[in-house]
Amino acid sequence: MTPEMWIIAAARVAGSLPVIRWAFAGAILAILVDFSDLFMMNLITLGGVNNYQAFDKWVDQVYMLAFLWVAVRQWDGPGRTVSIWLFGLRLIGFVTFELVQDRWVLMLFPNVFEFWFVAIAAQLHWWPQYEWTRWRIVGWLAVCTALKLTQEYILHVWQVLDNYTAVGVVEAWWSFLTGLF
16 A cells, blocks of 8 residues: 555544544544545645555445444444444445446445435434334435435446546636636
């Protein structure tokens, strides 16, 4: 691993830990830090990132394990049970991706666990009396799955971000917004 990869990995690990204390805010932070590696790769020049997709999926395991830790240790009912199943599904996808190195695998095994975790953390934080019925679980899983599949399609099939640098996108948006005034 290059020094750049070590720095990014350290940031991703540090960004994953707050979820253990603050489930919702920590999850949002972990997801934002996950995306921050796109900026770090543009701003740090210490050897580059080899095979970004594989590296990213390995480092993702840190925040996902932190999410799982919270789900298993602090939650009960459908929040815990569905989280465990969704983590298992994503783990199968992670192993399959590592074996075949094809980004389409990420569409077959989307990380619905991530969005489900955020939904449950939000529910427990703001609506602790919310009752989970079978149909509510199905409905929320459908929403989480649709959102995650959309994200996976944009990132891994269209590969929208592959043609841009994160800094370049921010500069383009800044130029567009300041051009309005």
